[in-house]
Amino acid sequence: MKKIFGLLHLLFAAIIGLFLFLNAVPFSFAVIGCVYLIGKGIIFGLSKRIILSFLDAIAGMILLLAVTGLFSNLILNAIVIIFLIQKGAAYFLRG
Numbered sequence: 064m065k066k067i068f069g070l071l072h073l074l075f076a077a078i079i080g081l082f083l084f085l086n087a088v089p090f091s092f093a094v095i096g097c098v099y100l101i102g103k104g105i106i107f108g109l110s111k112r113i114i115l116s117f118l119d120a121i122a123g124m125i126l127l128l129a130v131t132g133l134f135s136n137l138i139l140n141a142i143v144i145i146f147l148i149q150k151g152a153a154y155f156l157r158g
Contacts, residue, residue: 065154068103072151075099079126080144083135090130097127100147115150122147 075096082093104120107113122143128134 065157069151069154069156071099072147072154076144076147076151079130079147083126083129083140083144093130094127097123097130099123101127118146119150 078088079093079096081087082090100123101120102123104116104118104123107116108120125134125139125143129136129140
């Protein structure tokens with residue numbers, strides 16, 4: 064199951080990054096990725112009480128603000144995307 068979540072982290076980090084930095088994917092795909100991160104973070108954060116899950120929700124909220132254009136900071140967005148890629152790769156490779 065962790066491999067699937069790792070792959071989804073990598074996929075949505077790529078989709079959101081491509082939208083924010085290159086505007087290469089549709090807006091709706093990026094929003095779906097952000098909503099996934101927020102939902103997964105809240106559900107797993109409350110059920111397992113793991114701080115990394117809450118960080119997923121916070122990352123999703125930051126990126127949702129960036130995707131919708133309400134707040135965008137290039138460095139913060141890059142740090143959050145790198146965090147998601149790192150977490151996704153760790154889950155995918157460690158499984």
